[in-house]
Amino acid sequence: MEPFVVMAKPVGPRCNLKCSYCYYLETEKFHKDSQQLKMSDSMLETYIRQYIEASPGPVIQFTWHGGEPTLAGLDFYKRVVELQKQYLPEGWNLWNNLQTNGILLDDEWCSFLAENHFDIGLSIDGTQWLHDEFRKDYSGKGTYDKVAAAVNRLKVHGIKPDLLCTVTSKTAKEPEAVYRALRNLDTGWIQFIPIVRRGEDGKVTEDSVSGEEYGNFLCSIFDEWIRYDIGRLDVQLFAEMMMVWSGGNASLCWMAPTCGRVLILEQDGGVYSCDHFVTPDYKIGDIESSDLGTLVNLQIQRNFGNNKREGLTMQCRSCNWLNICNGGCLKDRFAHDENDELGLYYLCGGLKRFFDHAEQPLKQVMEFKKRGLNSNDIMHKLRTQLKDKQKSLGRNDPCPCGSGRKAKNCCFSKRA
Secondary structure (H helix, E strand, O other), rough: OOOEEEEEEOOOOOEEEEEOOOHHHHHHHHHOOOOOOOOOOHHHHHHHHHHHOOOOOOOOOOEEEEOHHHHHHHHHHHHHHHHHHHHHHOOOOOEEEEEEEEOOHHHHHHHHHHHHHEEEEEEEEOHHHHHHOOOOOEEEEOOHHHHHHHHHHHOOOOOOEEEEEEEOOOOHHHHHHHHHHHHOOOOEEEEEEEEOOOOOOEEEOOOOOOOOHHHHHHHHHHHHHHHHHHOEEEHHHHHHHHHHOOOOOOHHHHHHOOOOOOEEEEEOEEEOOOOOOOOHHHHEEEEEOOHHHHOOOHHHHHHHHHHHOOOOOHHHHHHHHHHHHOOOOHHHHHHEOOOOOEOOOOHHHEEEEEEHHHHHHHHHHHHHHHHHHHHHHHHHHHHHHHHHHHOOOOOEEEEEOOOOEEHOOOOOHHHH
């Protein structure tokens, strides 16, 4: 059996926030006739049993997502733990990941999550003003204070949540402020998720980040991280790049050669190809009339996953960075490449610039670690190298970061 992951959504698209860029709330229209607002106990048991039976083991990952999955209630997750213990084979292990906005996480929730070793992913958009602009409740109020309080409450209970920060066109303009705000929460892990949306006219929305903006954003936070934070916190993309360059495989689906091994389970038992394709066209079945092991291996699902590799443009196929990004996410392959071929990843240009910017220093970090150097010594060596390079840098010289701009209009003020 090949391993696969299920992202279960026990309340579907229901949420207690109304984030302006949320793509998932748009799927509510596909559930308007459903009376099932929460996954039933029988459906939950069917899911847990099927998923364990279809998993090769001996470790299984359960992921709870939304919408806002805590709306299912604490008793729902107590039942989750009971059923997992009931069906887990002897000698096997599992872990639960809960992706949440944190609003409902009081001490009772945090105590349960800690006692049962849940990993937590928590969404927070960097600085307070950016977060409050995009992540409002249904009364229109910002939610930063409540979310930051949830981070601290989790830490008091021994949980350091992974922080998920979206990157909009506005976020991209303040990379250092966003990064430092997240770093100051002291959780040890950050993910940056680019917002790319298209309106009904097919045009990219105003809040979407462009490739150039995203590339500049990543370069800026990378420069901050590599100078001061190696060993203190990890940034998901940087860790994934080092994993690939060390001979491993990326765990992020958009960086893998193929996809299709992460199914979506809705509260009514419906199973879909991907989190970005929860529409009737991509519903591959349900767990009442079939089972997860069969659904994930359907030819239609394998074709969906293989399209990631088979749909690459010629520009992608000849790209130096193909082994890192593998053409990006299918949902955002709507740009034209240099040959006017449709299907280029929308963020391609920015990512290429970032990969070029980060490759040499990241590979140096990997080499220094092999030699047994500690994080402080690595950062000291890298800062010294950078300072030596910048001694002769003139304000009107091309910026060494590779942006194509003059140093005075780019990184001249950031000299080590």
